[in-house]
């Protein structure tokens with residue numbers, strides 16, 4: 318057999334295996350017959366792949382389903398403990414760390430504060446220490462460690478593992494994934510933090526059955542993850558989806574990116590705090606967080622209500638533009654800022670109705686999914702798990718068992 322033919326056969330096998338794994342991921346539990354129907358593969362191919370995946374413990378049999386044609390069929394599902402992943406959400410002065418299984422269940426969580434030393438090597442050393450703690454929590458029953466995922470705000474060149482630009486640390490072209498991988502014997506991946514949440518929604522959440530959807534986050538910053546035809550859209554340098562930095566107010570407030578009038582400078586949580594503090598300088602101490610402002614709004618404070626409403630309105634205007642451009646079937650609203658609830662979300666909905674073209678809004682479903690540090694860290698871990706379901710990497714990982 319020529320190496321070309323063998324190479325092609327290996328590739329087809331890997332693609333079929335990936336198709337089976339992804340079908341099981343989307344559908345949870347299937348019989349062999351259902352798996353054959355849903356995957357479109359032949360009975361023989363499915364049978365061969367199942368035998369192989371069972372022997373390598375990527376899938377498990379879980380009892381029997383209904384009678385079909387006179388005999389019971391054994392049901393199959395992914396083995397949630399086929400492997401584990403460590404997720405690190407890197408923030409300005411904190412790191413949140415989670416260990417999950419391949420079903421996205423969090424097995425361990427811890428967060429760490431560190432002093433603001435933006436030196437890449439110092440942060441890499443800190444991450445290494447945090448990973449050592451997490452490794453101590455992983456027992457044999459959690460399966461092999463598949464890798465480490467890092468989520469960080471900014472423009473991330475994910476395929477190369479490079480932080481192209483980080484607004485928090487002022488980094489330009491820092492190969493953080495490689496730096497950490499050099500200290501550890503497992504693969505390290507890095508991705509924009511909102512993209513990691515988007516991947517986690519695609520693997521385990523509301524995005525599982527959606528072809529085109531967006532995840533818009535509001536909180537400390539404002540960001541967006543975009544999935545087009547089931548694929549995360551990163552843009553040419555990883556900068557796709559910078560929703561927070563579209564201009565919504567000419568000559569508006571100064572943004573952390575250096576421009577003026579960005580959505581983030583007008584509508585993020587710090588922008589809401591700033592808006593309130595400028596108008597109520599006497600209450601600067603009491604109204605210094607979104608939580609305090611929300612409580613004051615609930616108690617009837619008109620300035621706090623207005624600040625949240627204004628933030629929601631600008632967020633809605635920006636989202637309507639995204640819906641006009643992308644026509645997604647689903648928009649997942651996430652980040653810690655959605656906890657401001659109807660004070661922010663009602664004005665957002667009104668702005669969406671006012672500014673979305675024709676009837677495009679009718680075909681967009683909205684789901685509110687607050688993300689705290691634990692969710693962000695889980696998102697970073699899902700970056701690793703997503704590699705299992707990408708066919709060439711799944712091949713590399715399965716054969717290396």
Ligand SMILES: [Zn+2]
Nearest residue numbers: 562572574579
């Ligand atoms: Zn900006």
